[in-house]
Amino acid sequence: MVTTVIAGGALAACGANSGSEPALSAAGEAGREVVRTNGCSACHGRNGEGGPGPAFTGLFGSTVELADDSTEVADADYLFESIRDPDAEVVAGYGFPMPENDLSDAEIESVITFITELATEEEAG
Numbered sequence: 001m002v003t004t005v006i007a008g009g010a011l012a013a014c015g016a017n018s019g020s021e022p023a024l025s026a027a028g029e030a031g032r033e034v035v036r037t038n039g040c041s042a043c044h045g046r047n048g049e050g051g052p053g054p055a056f057t058g059l060f061g062s063t064v065e066l067a068d069d070s071t072e073v074a075d076a077d078y079l080f081e082s083i084r085d086p087d088a089e090v091v092a093g094y095g096f097p098m099p100e101n102d103l104s105d106a107e108i109e110s111v112i113t114f115i116t117e118l119a120t121e122e123e124a125g
Contacts, residue, residue, distance in 0.1 A: 021047055024117050031114025034107045043098070048118045053098065054091050060119035065092040076112055083108045
């Protein structure tokens with residue numbers, strides 16, 4: 001098991017891969033690597049399957065219920081804003097905020113590609 005320190009001193013742990021990894025394009029694979037190397041997978045899962053944080057699998061294009069009882073469609077603009085400013089759109093049902101990050105716009109775009117391809121992978125499966 002690997003333990004990661006995330007922003008604010010919180011600890012998160014992630015275990016071994018719980019299943020086969022989805023097939024991704026080179027751009028999607030780059031996004032998966034950003035997720036893994038920046039601590040995102042500690043909450044969102046090694047392959048986006050979720051955990052203490054919302055799942056990435058099947059997220060793109062879905063309707064997301066927010067903590068303020070509103071809803072948003074998880075399109076590229078929503079995802080970009082949610083990653084750039086984690087407090088902007090808090091997903092309902094999760095008891096702690098996503099930590100701040102210092103991802104570049106290009107890194108955020110690659111994470112969005114990863115999330116988009118996970119939605120496509122789920123539809124194909």
